Amino acid sequence: MTKTDIARRVYNHTWKLDPIIRSLLDTDFYKLLMLQMIRGLYPDVNVTFSLTNRNKAVRLADEIDLGELREQLDHARTIRFTKKEMIWLAGNTFYGRKQIFQPDFLAWLADFRLPEYELRRHNGQFELHFHGSWMETTMWEIPALAIINELRSRAAMRSLGPFALDVLYARAKAKVWEKVERLKRYPDIRISDFGTRRRHSFLWQRWCVEALKEGIGDAFTGTSNVLLAMDTDLEALGTNAHELPMVLAALAKDDEALKAAPYRVLEDWQSHYGGNLLIVLPDTFGTESFLRSAPDWVADWTGFRPDSAPPIEGGERILSWWKERGRDPREKLLIFSDALDVDTIERTYNHFKGRVRMAFGWGTNLTNDFEDCAPREIAGLKAISTVCKVSEANGRPAVKLSDNPEKATGEPAEIERYMRVFGTENLVRRPVKV
């Protein structure tokens, strides 16, 4: 007897579209935390988010069909939070705290829709911008990136026959599982999935998340993907991102206000959240400058997330800073989340073990590692470094320096000004892979 469900098959082949984003919860948890704060403190700020493909050699707009991209973006704009999702957001415990989202924020969220977008092709790349209220445009970051990345992998696989596809995923699964087995050697390690934005596809991310859940058990502490957290009874994880200091810096009236912006962000954050959500992201305008000028209370926060320096080097710098400020690093938390793979995770874990608490937010190399999996080399299956960043706020250009000038974004003149204000010690140029 044939195993095909004919009705389902016919229904499927009459679909207009196989949507990539099917839920507004299919985003990173930190977007919701930031959104609540943005709405509370900066409801009138307008910002533009813009897509950047750091791998210029990859001509995204040649690989992905413009019409398909529009269809996916348009479809995402039709989605609302469902009743069940709203109930879960209101009732779930996040970071051990109930009702982390205020009723008036949730009431507003219930009517939320993604705002308009601006899209054109230029020189083989997409120019994709989201203009408007910060508290609307911010929600595009993750779905826009997930759509771009999944459309790209769909296009790359279009030429493969059914067996080639089956083997492709078989190899990719075996590859993830080898990583799982290596991580199993460290029962005290703490790993979470941070791979939504650059995942190969939604279904593949789900597979990876469920594989980690079965494979490393309690060592898998959760996922940044809110939908997967809800559906698989995992913790939703994440705190805050570069967009907060970037926007506050752009809004700063003068150089003095600019210099104070990274700490102003922390004060804003403290007004909304506490406990394990007090994680400093120090590298927006260079970690060195951040640490040097930081008020002492910053050392009372739960931890740091070094995000662009090499993990051991970046971690050591923060450990010494805690010690300088008289804090015991063993009571502190470092969250590593930049370009991790099992090698870096293992090395970093072994290096810091016993000296500081650690967590690893594993991204692209978890959810989009298809190297050597295809039956022949397929360039489009290699993950690329796409980001969707604030490019301006209230008409003023936004800048990110980071500890690696290769990751810097913004207008050259403005970047120069920021380098003058924050200094350039310890900024080291390193190739950006993912």
Next chain:
Amino acid sequence: MTKTDIARRVYNHTWKLDPIIRSLLDTDFYKLLMLQMIRGLYPDVNVTFSLTNRNKAVRLADEIDLGELREQLDHARTIRFTKKEMIWLAGNTFYGRKQIFQPDFLAWLADFRLPEYELRRHNGQFELHFHGSWMETTMWEIPALAIINELRSRAAMRSLGPFALDVLYARAKAKVWEKVERLKRYPDIRISDFGTRRRHSFLWQRWCVEALKEGIGDAFTGTSNVLLAMDTDLEALGTNAHELPMVLAALAKDDEALKAAPYRVLEDWQSHYGGNLLIVLPDTFGTESFLRSAPDWVADWTGFRPDSAPPIEGGERILSWWKERGRDPREKLLIFSDALDVDTIERTYNHFKGRVRMAFGWGTNLTNDFEDCAPREIAGLKAISTVCKVSEANGRPAVKLSDNPEKATGEPAEIERYMRVFGTENLVRRPVKV
């Protein structure tokens, strides 16, 4: 390329068990409402629930394997409410009301497990009893019935080949859809699914519920099955059942208290619920007697659920009673739920249209109608009338008369006493099908 997911298939064939009950929410909503009230007012009452198969000719214990039944019951006892389910119960709106379940009830429910059972075979039937605290044993009613009925249909289909099974479900689907098409003619009708307890199987109930949702749209107002309500974003429906007056009657100290018990139940209910949950179930000891002695405030309740008299006759009786008591039936609600099928629904709807608000709780003939669907007559696919009723409370025998003495349960001497106290006017013996 083969469509079989080999890993999934191997996983499946190494299962010990294909569980029938996989969630404690796979029950009728009214059980949860009643449970909250029972826990609030009668936490110390002990009752026994007992399985009864009204179709004695069907030798259940010959059709169903005792060991399989034990495995399913044991599996159900391992289940707890999940975090997501608890969040949904706490956060969902039921009957237009938020937080219908109190925090302390939910805290208690979070640790709930089904209590022990007592099972043996006797004369080709199962003797299945649940002894213990009312607030635990009551939760067995629906899963016990669902397990019995699904094990019976699984056994009945064991001899069918894959094509015969495919055609069986094809015919059953066509049959449900014909009913859907007939109901579509009445866009103002209000239908809901009450078919959990005697369903053919869980998956089949889900198919029927989703078919009604697609097929009759807003005319489908929801389902009594809490899990399906949650999973398909439908309203969870149901109010109260015979067990409340049965237990209160059994506990009554003397004949006078016995006579007052049916109204005492309503007072208890009002202390917990309001609005559309104020539905009178009048037939436990005969509708006629209930109406005759009812205090006037009973006529202020939202509606009645006649459950054992023929719907038109039973409905007319209640309409005249409302009029006698000076109430306008057009502002009242009748919920029909006894042995409905499309014919009765249509006839009843056309009969009362414009004279009273109506809702139809469609049960066994929705979720377990496989007549003429099998390639050859299979007796085990014909739904039977199984119930799981209170047989005693605090050691005293419990009785139900109903408007149809064929549905009466209890010890003969005690039935006789109840008939003396409540009278026997208008009790009419009619065959019980489902």
